[in-house]
Amino acid sequence: EADIYQTPRYLVIGTGKKITLECSQTMGHDKMYWYQQDPGMELHLIHYSYGVNSTEKGDLSSESTVSRIRTEHFPLTLESARPSHTSQYLCASSEFGRGTGELFFGEGSRLTVL
Amino acid sequence: GEDVEQSLFLSVREGDSSVINCTYTDSSSTYLYWYKQEPGAGLQLLTYIFSNMDMKQDQRLTVLLNKKDKHLSLRIADTQTGDSAIYFCAEGPGGQGGKLIFGQGTELSVKP
Numbered sequence: 001e002a003d004i005y006q007t008p009r010y011l012v013i014g015t016g017k018k019i020t021l022e023c024s025q026t027m028g029h030d031k032m033y034w035y036q037q038d039p040g041m042e043l044h045l046i047h048y049s050y051g052v053n054s055t056e057k058g059d060l061s062s063e064s065t066v067s068r069i070r071t072e073h074f075p076l077t078l079e080s081a082r083p084s085h086t087s088q089y090l091c092a093s094s095e096f097g098r099g100t101g102e103l104f105f106g107e108g109s110r111l112t113v114l
Numbered sequence: 115g116e117d118v119e120q121s122l123f124l125s126v127r128e129g130d131s132s133v134i135n136c137t138y139t140d141s142s143s144t145y146l147y148w149y150k151q152e153p154g155a156g157l158q159l160l161t162y163i164f165s166n167m168d169m170k171q172d173q174r175l176t177v178l179l180n181k182k183d184k185h186l187s188l189r190i191a192d193t194q195t196g197d198s199a200i201y202f203c204a205e206g207p208g209g210q211g212g213k214l215i216f217g218q219g220t221e222l223s224v225k226p
Contacts, residue, residue, distance in 0.1 A: 006156075033213075041122075041200055041219040048213065090156055099209035100145050105156035 003027050006091050006106035013081055014114050021076045021109045023091035030096040032074040037088040081113045116140040120203055120217035127225050132190040134220045136203030143205035148188045151200040198224045
């Protein structure tokens with residue numbers, strides 16, 4: 001079982017609020033990722049990190065920001081939430097080096113912005 | 115750029131076999147993966163296959179890889195209602211490489 005945790009699992013907030021989605025992993029993985037999953041099921045990579053103090057934007061442009069101050073922690077922040085940000089956000093991690101490169105996913109954070 | 119394509123829906127009867135298909139474009143991919151997502155949850159790795167293999171079997175799951183046609187399939191034998199989920203195909207370079215590329219997901223519906 002993967003040791004990667006996301007909080008909150010569900011969040012309903014009003015427009016204009018600042019929110020932070022938390023993601024922590026206890027596997028010591030260097031690589032971490034945030035995906036946005038739309039109602040049509042497709043996964044879109046919005047941010048990734050290959051280590052502490054390293055963050056990159058993903059394939060889908062997002063108004064969110066991320067930080068990686070500690071290996072185990074990769075929070076995602078929206079400064080001013082809008083209804084268009086309503087989505088499921090999935091955090092994942094993987095090990096750098098030899099191996100399959102498989103991703104381990106958290107359970108997801110479902111965000112609804114009213 | 116790299117692309118992974120899947121059909122969006124599959125419906126089968128309980129006890130039948132399910133076959134979910136995937137095509138990919140990056141011939142340099144080292145690993146190909148199948149993930150399962152149950153409602154309201156994250157993705158879980160079901161199985162993977164190394165690119166120099168043609169087939170991998172794991173209990174009810176059989177993965178077939180045709181490198182020439184860049185085609186990957188997942189066969190689930192004796193499909194159960196608990197297999198109802200979204201299945202994602204993905205390709206990637208392995209641990210020393212970059213990102214995984216995911217397909218759009220196939221929603222499998224198993225009817226009793």
